[in-house]
Amino acid sequence: EVQLVESGGGLVQPGGSLRLSCVASGFSVSSNFMNWVRQAPGKGLEWVASMYSSGSTYYADSVKGRFSISRDNSKNTLYLQMNSLRAEDTAVYYCAREREWESSDLFAPPYYGMDVWGQGTTVTVSS
Amino acid sequence: SSELTQDPAVSVALGQTVRITCQGDSLRSYYASWYQQKPGQAPVFVIYGKNKRPSGIPDRFSGSSSGNTASLTITGAQAEDEADYYCNSRDTSGNHLVFGGGTKLTVL
Numbered sequence: 001e002v003q004l005v006e007s008g009g010g011l012v013q014p015g016g017s018l019r020l021s022c023v024a025s026g027f028s029v030s031s032n033f034m035n036w037v038r039q040a041p042g043k044g045l046e047w048v049a050s051m052y053s054s055g056s057t058y059y060a061d062s063v064k065g066r067f068s069i070s071r072d073n074s075k076n077t078l079y080l081q082m083n084s085l086r087a088e089d090t091a092v093y094y095c096a097r098e099r100e101w102e103s104s105d106l107f108a109p110p111y112y113g114m115d116v117w118g119q120g121t122t123v124t125v126s127s
Numbered sequence: 128s129s130e131l132t133q134d135p136a137v138s139v140a141l142g143q144t145v146r147i148t149c150q151g152d153s154l155r156s157y158y159a160s161w162y163q164q165k166p167g168q169a170p171v172f173v174i175y176g177k178n179k180r181p182s183g184i185p186d187r188f189s190g191s192s193s194g195n196t197a198s199l200t201i202t203g204a205q206a207e208d209e210a211d212y213y214c215n216s217r218d219t220s221g222n223h224l225v226f227g228g229g230t231k232l233t234v235l
Binding site: 035037044045046047050056058060094096101103104105108109111112113114115117118119120 | 169175213222227
């Protein structure tokens with residue numbers, strides 16, 4: 001079964017650090033686009049970070065320089081290292097696999113979509 | 128980066144058709160994908176590309192795109208379709224993702 005399971009959330013003080021984990025089963029993290037997406041209480045979805053199969057990483061401006069996405073291929077696990085945490089980082093954090101499909105139209109861009117999501121892990125930044 | 132704009136709330140009568148729209152410059156270059164989220168649950172992938180449905184998504188869900196606007200249409204809305212819907216695409220750089228603010232769909 002294709003599945004993602006996040007862990008590592010919790011209560012942390014402002015300025016603190018936390019590392020989230022996302023264990024994949026049924027597919028290889030290293031062969032796919034992988035994303036972290038968060039949702040603050042009562043708010044919408046916000047993209048946080050991506051890691052491509054090539055190893056390239058990308059970050060939202062709101063977390064760049066503070067968060068780091070990585071993976072351990074031997075454990076088939078994606079990580080999000082979060083440093084210098086702020087109250088506004090309080091959210092449910094989801095990991096998601098992103099797939100790419102070739103468009104049926106000549107010269108059209110590929111199709112993308114996040115087809116597998118974990119159940120989320122809650123991070124609360126508060127003193 | 129770029130933004131995607133959605134109407135905050137839409138309502139539809141049971142069995143009727145509703146369209147949820149998403150606007151943004153990046154949609155001129157990339158197709159949107161759509162996600163359904165019910166309270167306390169993770170998002171579910173419902174539409175991608177030029178009107179493609181993942182396995183298991185009912186055919187009453189469809190997608191379309193024109194210019195800078197993507198649309199999700201539910202034909203014959205059911206009570207279980209009441210949820211928040213989010214659009215998503217690559218931004219104009221192609222390397223970052225962006226979500227719309229979400230549309231809360233109420234089925235009356």
